[in-house]
Every structure is written in C-alpha cells, then in structure tokens.
Amino acid sequence: MFDILVTKIFCTILLSQLIHPLLASDIPNCAFQDTVSLIDVQPYIDGSYEYDGVWIPANMTATYTYEELGDGTRIPAPSHVRGCACKLKQCIQLCCAPDERLDETLKTCVKRKLVEYPRIDTYTENLTRSVSDVFEKYIPQQRMPCEDFKILDASLDNDFNILYEDAVLYHVAMEKYISHRDFCLTPYWQNETSLSLSPIQCYNAIPVSTYIYMALLTISAPFLFATIWVYLYVPQLRCLHNSCLVCFLGTFACGSFILSSMLWFKYPLEVCITMGVLCYFFMISAFFWLNITCFDLWFSIRGIRYNLHLGSPKSRFISYSIYVWSAAVIFTLVAVIIEFATDVIDAWKPGFGNGQCFLKSRDWSAMLYFQGPSGLLNFANFLFFALSVINLYQIKGDSYELQKENSQQYKLSTFCRLFLVMGVSWIFEVFMYLYPKEASVIKIIFNTFNASQGIILFIVLVLKRRVLTLLKNRWQRNRSRTLSLGSNNSYVS
Structure with a gap:
C-alpha cells in the first residue's frame, strides 16, 4: 500500500x-x-x-x-x-552588453574600447540634473526596440533630449515623450574624448509600398529629362511658351532627383540640410515656372484678342526669368533665415535636417512654406486657364486670327493636361496633409500618382501624335543628313 x-x-x-x-x-x-x-x-x-x-x-x-x-x-x-x-524598480534598456557599443553604420553591437562605462545624466521634473551609475540607479535590460535607428547626439540642437528619472525620454525638437520601452542607451563618442550614454531614436520599418514609391520617384526624374530633350531637340517646339515649359520641367526634374536621392541615401547632417534647401529651391521654382507658363499662354491669347504688341520673346523670357528666380530665392532665403537665424517655435520652422532633409510634415511647416504657396499659384493658374479659354473663343470670327488661334489651341490643350496633372497632384498633397490617417487605399492611389508625375508628364507632353510626328521627322532628317555626309566623304576619299 x-x-x-x-x-x-x-x-x-x-x-x-x-x-x-x-x-x-x-x-x-x-x-x-x-x-x-x-x-x-x-x-x-x-x-x-x-x-x-x-x-x-x-x-x-x-x-x-x-x-x-x-x-x-x-x-x-x-x-x-x-x-x-x-x-518593483525602474528599468532602462541598454542596446548592447556592458562591454559593447551600438554601431550606427553596421546596425549591430561591436566591442568598445576598454574605458569606464559612461555614467547616466537624468533630470527631475523641475529639471534638476544628476549624474549616477546606470547599473545602480536602474535595472538594466539588454534589448533593441527597433532595427532602424539614429543615435541622438545631445550636443546638437536637433538631437537635444532630456532623460527624466522615470526613464522617460523627451525629444526637444520633436516635442515628444518616449517611453523607456521604445528606446535604448548606448555608449557614444560625441568626439574623440567625450564618451556619453546616449539614447537612440527609432524609425518605423519601411513597408514594401514605400520602396515602390521611391522607385517610381527615382524613375520619374529620367522621364522628365527625356521630355526636356525632346522639346529642345525638335526645332518646331522651340518657342517662348515651350522655353518656360522646359524651365519648369528642368527645375521639377532637379527637385525630384534630389528628393529621390534623400530617400535612398542617409547623408551627414550638413549635407542633408544642404540637399533639403536645394530641393526646396528647385521645387518652389518649378511651381513658379508653371505659373509663368500659364501666364504666358493667357498673355499671348489676350494679345491676339486685342491686337497688342507683346514685345520680343527674348525680352519676355528675361522678364519671366527675373520674376521666377527672384521669387524662388526670396522664398528659400526666408525659409533658411527662419530655420537657422530666428527663435520662433519649432512648429513654424521649415525643419531642414530636423529628422528629415526636406520640409517636415508633422505640423504646419509644409503647408506654410510649400503647400500654401503652391496652392495659391495653382489657383492663379486656374484663373489664367479660364481667361485663356474665354479669350480664345472670342477670336474665332476672324479668319486671320483663326490661323493664329490654331497654335494657341494646341498650347491650351497642352496646358490643360499639364494643369490637371500638377493641380490634381497639389490637391492630393493637401488631402494627405490634412487627413494623414485616411484609408490606406486612398493613400496608395495618392502616393502612386505623385511618385509617377515624371512618367505622367512624359506621356502628356511627348506621347502625342503631333510631337511624335515632329520627332520622327527630325530624326529621319538628321539620319538622312548623316548618311549623305558619309557618302560624300566616301566619294572624296
């Protein structure tokens, strides 16, 4: 038993x-x-x-x-x-083991120099600073909260942060509180002699759709340059109106190229800021060139309607160039001065290099410096379009003017397509800015359209019967001339 x-x-x-x-x-x-x-x-x-x-x-x-x-x-x-x-006791996360540090380039922990482990700086609610041993003050956990990150350098204004005693991190530039679960600390050499215990700023994993948008934006730039080449290569397309159009395409292509490079590559802070400012300059220039292209179309049709002397195309183009480049330089200088030479709150600054190279979109900065001005220019473009249509239909009675009108009708149809592309793009941008949490399907449509603008503009401006016919004739004429010169050289030899 x-x-x-x-x-x-x-x-x-x-x-x-x-x-x-x-x-x-x-x-x-x-x-x-x-x-x-x-x-x-x-x-x-x-x-x-x-x-x-x-x-x-x-x-x-x-x-x-x-x-x-x-x-x-x-x-x-x-x-x-x-x-x-x-x-039972406040924990804090260390990115690596005590004898290691986090390498920002390799994205992994590596052995560090055999020096004393840096002490931790913390602040109370009334911002009283204290320095202590992290292993005594907290329970350390070794854990990486994310795969993509940036090590914050507190000596930089954009990276300045405050670590409170309850292990909550406050990112000053972003005005954001970060729980101890969402960051970790790593030994970081701010310079050759100063070793600090610095937090990392996590970035969300990039979804596949984002890489698709980046690829489309990158492909768009060559399509824009190809459109420019066609309009410069074909003599019949060389006119004042198309010169303005080429300038628009050129600035938009440069801006798109810089923007796509900033998406693919991580630049040092100084280079990042420079690229952001250049991208802003070219993008704002593009919208001003589009505006002057619309103005020139209306001005030309109005001149036909009232038999006005419009001046030489060369003098008008010089005037247009002064207007566009002056406006773009003024806008860019104002943005740079507000960003780096004023004490206005962060929400009103453009944000060059502040977590991104181009304008930040987490507050009203992008609307103030880009979407707002481009929206006003697009509204003016709509007015020019409406007035051009009215004036064009008022000059149909005269047979001489009708012959003139044919060219203007072609320009008007081209501008209509161009305005639809850029106008719809701007509407999409504003919608996404005001409603960032809308359905993902809508976002996918908007992002795909905006990323493909270069391709769409190539289709709108080049893949037309008239342009393709002119391009074909120009190509055949040059080919015949080349063959003729070759035959003559052979005969001489």
Missing part, C-alpha cells in the same frame, strides 16, 4: 514537471518588456527570487516559452522563468 502511494506521488510530481511549461502563463498586469529573465538565478524556498538587489515575490514570476522582439513579434524560446522586476 505504501509502495503504491509513493508511486502515485512520484508520478504526480513527474507529470506536473512535464506539463508545467504547457500550462505556463504570463504574469498578470505585467508586460513582457517589464520582465527580466531569471534563468541563471536560483529561487528561494518560497519561490521568490532576488535580481539585481530587488526581491521578486513568487506571484510576480511565471514560466515563459517565448521571447518578444522589439516590434512585438513573439518567437518560440526554451521554457524559462521571468520576473516582473520593472514593476
């Missing part, structure tokens, strides 16, 4: 040990990020643990069969005990 009892007890204990991992559950009211692994810690007889000087009672421990990655993904792991230590 006694043997049977002992056998039952032994089987019960063995069975409980076998199925315990299967019955394991998370610690109630304790997120995984607030737990620490107790795999190398021996429990007390009552099931409690001591970890880093903190006593963890048995009811704040549990057996886990998974690990949780920085993005919240759970992966299977050998059964192990974890304790909710961060509920």
Whole structure:
C-alpha cells in the first residue's frame, strides 16, 4: 500500500514537471518588456527570487516559452522563468552588453574600447540634473526596440533630449515623450574624448509600398529629362511658351532627383540640410515656372484678342526669368533665415535636417512654406486657364486670327493636361496633409500618382501624335543628313 502511494506521488510530481511549461502563463498586469529573465538565478524556498538587489515575490514570476522582439513579434524560446522586476524598480534598456557599443553604420553591437562605462545624466521634473551609475540607479535590460535607428547626439540642437528619472525620454525638437520601452542607451563618442550614454531614436520599418514609391520617384526624374530633350531637340517646339515649359520641367526634374536621392541615401547632417534647401529651391521654382507658363499662354491669347504688341520673346523670357528666380530665392532665403537665424517655435520652422532633409510634415511647416504657396499659384493658374479659354473663343470670327488661334489651341490643350496633372497632384498633397490617417487605399492611389508625375508628364507632353510626328521627322532628317555626309566623304576619299 505504501509502495503504491509513493508511486502515485512520484508520478504526480513527474507529470506536473512535464506539463508545467504547457500550462505556463504570463504574469498578470505585467508586460513582457517589464520582465527580466531569471534563468541563471536560483529561487528561494518560497519561490521568490532576488535580481539585481530587488526581491521578486513568487506571484510576480511565471514560466515563459517565448521571447518578444522589439516590434512585438513573439518567437518560440526554451521554457524559462521571468520576473516582473520593472514593476518593483525602474528599468532602462541598454542596446548592447556592458562591454559593447551600438554601431550606427553596421546596425549591430561591436566591442568598445576598454574605458569606464559612461555614467547616466537624468533630470527631475523641475529639471534638476544628476549624474549616477546606470547599473545602480536602474535595472538594466539588454534589448533593441527597433532595427532602424539614429543615435541622438545631445550636443546638437536637433538631437537635444532630456532623460527624466522615470526613464522617460523627451525629444526637444520633436516635442515628444518616449517611453523607456521604445528606446535604448548606448555608449557614444560625441568626439574623440567625450564618451556619453546616449539614447537612440527609432524609425518605423519601411513597408514594401514605400520602396515602390521611391522607385517610381527615382524613375520619374529620367522621364522628365527625356521630355526636356525632346522639346529642345525638335526645332518646331522651340518657342517662348515651350522655353518656360522646359524651365519648369528642368527645375521639377532637379527637385525630384534630389528628393529621390534623400530617400535612398542617409547623408551627414550638413549635407542633408544642404540637399533639403536645394530641393526646396528647385521645387518652389518649378511651381513658379508653371505659373509663368500659364501666364504666358493667357498673355499671348489676350494679345491676339486685342491686337497688342507683346514685345520680343527674348525680352519676355528675361522678364519671366527675373520674376521666377527672384521669387524662388526670396522664398528659400526666408525659409533658411527662419530655420537657422530666428527663435520662433519649432512648429513654424521649415525643419531642414530636423529628422528629415526636406520640409517636415508633422505640423504646419509644409503647408506654410510649400503647400500654401503652391496652392495659391495653382489657383492663379486656374484663373489664367479660364481667361485663356474665354479669350480664345472670342477670336474665332476672324479668319486671320483663326490661323493664329490654331497654335494657341494646341498650347491650351497642352496646358490643360499639364494643369490637371500638377493641380490634381497639389490637391492630393493637401488631402494627405490634412487627413494623414485616411484609408490606406486612398493613400496608395495618392502616393502612386505623385511618385509617377515624371512618367505622367512624359506621356502628356511627348506621347502625342503631333510631337511624335515632329520627332520622327527630325530624326529621319538628321539620319538622312548623316548618311549623305558619309557618302560624300566616301566619294572624296
């Protein structure tokens, strides 16, 4: 009887040990990020643990069969005990082991120089600063909360941050509070002699759709340059109106090319700021050239309507150039001065290099410096278009003017297509700016359209019967001339 009892007890204990991992559950009211692994810690007889000087009672421990990655993904792991230590003492995350540092280029931990581990600077709510040992003040956890990141350099205005004693990080430039779960600290050499314990700023993983938009934007630039080449190559397309159109395409192509390069490559801060300013200059110039192209069309049709002397095309183009480049330089200088030479609040600054190279879009900056001015120019373009249509239909009675009108009708139809592309693009940009959380399908349509503008403009301006016929004739004429010269050279030799 006694043997049977002992056998039952032994089987019960063995069975409980076998199925315990299967019955394991998370610690109630304790997120995984607030737990620490107790795999190398021996429990007390009552099931409690001591970890880093903190006593963890048995009811704040549990057996886990998974690990949780920085993005919240759970992966299977050998059964192990974890304790909710961060509920008992404030935890803070270290990106790497104590003898390592995080390499921003390699995106991984590497061995660091054998120097003393940097101390941590923290602030109270009234901004009283204290310096202490991170291993004494907090429970350190080794964990990378994200894959893509930037190490913040507190000596830079754009990276300046405040780490409070409750392990909450305040990013001053972004005016954003970041939980200790969403960043980690790493030893960072601000210069050759100053080693600090710096936080990282996480970036969200880039979805596949973003790479598609980036590819479309990159492909668009060559299409814009190809459109420019066609309008310069064909003599019949060389006129004042098309010269303005080429200038629009050229500035828009340069802006698109710079913008696409900023998406693919991570530039140093100084280069990033320079690229952002150049991109802004070319993009704002493009909208002014589009505006002057629309104005010239209306001005030409109005001159036919009232038999006005419009001046030579060369003098008009010089006047247009002075207007466009002066306006673009003024807008760019104002943006740069406000960004770097004034003390206005961050929300009203363009944000060159502030988390991105081009204008920031998290507040009203983009609307103030880009969407707003381009919107007003597009509204003026609509007025020029409406007036051009009215004047064009008023001159149909005269046969001489009708001959003149044919060319203007062609220009008007070209401008109509151009205006639709750029006008719809601007409307899309404003919609996405005002309603950033709208349905993803709408966003996909908008982003795809905007990223493909160069391709669309090539279709609108080049893939037309008249332009293709002129291009074909020009190509055949040049080919015939080349063959003729070759024959003559052969005859002479």
